[in-house]
Amino acid sequence: MQRRTFMAATASATTAATARAQSQGDKIRLGVIGCGRRGRSNLRSVLKLTDDIEVVAISEVFKPNLELTLEMVPDARVYPDFRELIAADDIDAVLIATPDHWHAYMSVEACKAGKDVYVEKPISVTVHEGQMMVKAARKYNRVVQVGTQQRSGKHFQEAKDIVQSGRLGSISYVRTWNYSNAYPEGIGVPPDTDPPPDLDWDMWLGPAPERSFNKNRFGVNPYSFAHFRWFWDYAGGMMTDWGIHLLDIVLWAMAEPGPRSICTYGGKYALTDNRETPDTIQATYEFPAFVCTYENRVANAYAGGLPGYGIQFHGTEGTLYVNRRYWEITPEQRRYREPEPRVENRMKAARGEASNATTDDHWRDFIYAVRNRSKPICDIEIGHKSTAMALLGNVSMRSRQRMDWDPVAETTSNKEAQTYLQSEYRPPWKLEL
Numbered sequence: 476m477q478r479r480t481f482m483a484a485t486a487s488a489t490t491a492a493t494a495r496a497q498s499q500g501d502k503i504r505l506g507v508i509g510c511g512r513r514g515r516s517n518l519r520s521v522l523k524l525t526d527d528i529e530v531v532a533i534s535e536v537f538k539p540n541l542e543l544t545l546e547m548v549p550d551a552r553v554y555p556d557f558r559e560l561i562a563a564d565d566i567d568a569v570l571i572a573t574p575d576h577w578h579a580y581m582s583v584e585a586c587k588a589g590k591d592v593y594v595e596k597p598i599s600v601t602v603h604e605g606q607m608m609v610k611a612a613r614k615y616n617r618v619v620q621v622g623t624q625q626r627s628g629k630h631f632q633e634a635k636d637i638v639q640s641g642r643l644g645s646i647s648y649v650r651t652w653n654y655s656n657a658y659p660e661g662i663g664v665p666p667d668t669d670p671p672p673d674l675d676w677d678m679w680l681g682p683a684p685e686r687s688f689n690k691n692r693f694g695v696n697p698y699s700f701a702h703f704r705w706f707w708d709y710a711g712g713m714m715t716d717w718g719i720h721l722l723d724i725v726l727w728a729m730a731e732p733g734p735r736s737i738c739t740y741g742g743k744y745a746l747t748d749n750r751e752t753p754d755t756i757q758a759t760y761e762f763p764a765f766v767c768t769y770e771n772r773v774a775n776a777y778a779g780g781l782p783g784y785g786i787q788f789h790g791t792e793g794t795l796y797v798n799r800r801y802w803e804i805t806p807e808q809r810r811y812r813e814p815e816p817r818v819e820n821r822m823k824a825a826r827g828e829a830s831n832a833t834t835d836d837h838w839r840d841f842i843y844a845v846r847n848r849s850k851p852i853c854d855i856e857i858g859h860k861s862t863a864m865a866l867l868g869n870v871s872m873r874s875r876q877r878m879d880w881d882p883v884a885e886t887t888s889n890k891e892a893q894t895y896l897q898s899e900y901r902p903p904w905k906l907e908l
């Protein structure tokens with residue numbers, strides 16, 4: 476009760492402070508929560524924008540990552556407990572770059588405390604968490620940007636415009652994929668141990684179920700992105716780690732709020748490590764006028780002569796392929812039956828290259844939205860819809876159901892699938908507005 480009263484008082488104080496900072500054109504004072512690989516790569520973008528934004532505080536539960544971050548921002552205050560950072564009244568906005576299972580709780584609490592939020596993708600581990608994040612942003616009138624930075628890529632914007640222009644004709648199929656090969660041992664099978672002394676494991680677990688420390692569950696390592704991604708309590712495997720980046724562009728370009736039904740097959744067929752998420756997955760999404768697939772393999776990287784990841788929009792006049800480096804149009808070679816006259820395909824082959832640093836510009840967009848109290852390019856509701864599409868791919872696979880979906884009401888009539896839309900938080904953590 477005391478804490479709530481304190482937080483309410485803080486909320487009005489920080490809202491006033493934020494308004495003051497903006498009206499004077501002052502720098503936005505940023506607090507960073509989660510200083511792993513992505514936290515620090517976000518910081519590199521933020522440090523290019525020092526006329527507008529400064530990092531005043533950081534919170535991290537793993538000392539080596541804290542130390543690496545302090546090398547980048549030596550003057551930042553350190554908060555071992557992120558709740559104190561969120562409550563500080565001289566912070567205007569927070570970056571949340573922790574593992575996925577923390578995103579919802581931290582975002583909602585930050586909104587309650589009057590902070591604007593830049594939260595990494597995927598925004599949540601369940602659909603319910605995402606709904607709560609949208610509600611919190613609206614209720615407390617906060618700017619919440621989601622780290623699906625491809626939308627700030629100029630060539631992604633061109634690709635979206637091409638799809639929407641109708642030049643590709645009628646698009647009946649959209650394909651997304653990413654492949655790699657970690658066969659056979661993948662991330663290995665390390666035993667459970669005591670947590671390392673420089674990590675607050677309980678605070679890392681937070682609302683997730685209590686578990687013994689396992690090197691892979693924590694997953695921070697010098698060679699790759701952390702392996703928490705491959706455990707259901709903290710994330711959703713490739714489907715939500717990479718799938719969301721690809722599916723986000725599909726929803727945007729096709730101007731759709733979400734699929735009407737989902738059917739996914741997948742499993743862990745080849746890898747021998749202790750990951751829980753599949754090494755092979757194929758999600759099929761049904762929309763009113765097209766089908767979309769997401770396909771991932773972690774045990775075979777053959778991509779049929781194409782790059783190892785991407786998005787293809789297949790239209791009656793041509794196909795558009797886009798990835799982080801370029802887009803390319805391949806016209807259809809149509810065959811006509813005699814005696815129909817042969818008609819020249821109006822489509823021409825074309826290609827456009829990436830021309831800007833997407834994460835830098837995503838932060839510029841966030842700064843603009845904070846200053847103007849407008850919605851950012853990946854407003855929380857957009858990030859929620861894209862996250863939900865990826866999450867539902869897993870829900871269908873895990874419940875072994877072909878599930879219907881109402882993308883506006885965000886409901887399914889499928890009882891088995893419903894049980895995967897929300898999860899219990901470990902006490903004392905509570906997700907509440």
Ligand SMILES: NC(=O)c1ccc[n+]([C@@H]2O[C@H](COP(=O)([O-])OP(=O)(O)OC[C@H]3O[C@@H](n4cnc5c(N)ncnc54)[C@H](O)[C@@H]3O)[C@@H](O)[C@H]2O)c1
Binds near residue numbers: 557678
């Ligand atoms: N937008 C992108 O292109 C992109 C790229 C990579 C990662 N990401 C996202 O960024 C997030 C982080 O990924 P990562 O690879 O950097 O993971 P990571 O494990 O390297 O970093 C997360 C950090 O958060 C810290 N942390 C955990 N609980 C904390 C707590 N309670 N308080 C403070 N710090 C805490 C961890 O100790 C760790 O240092 C994920 O959600 C991931 O999906 C986005």
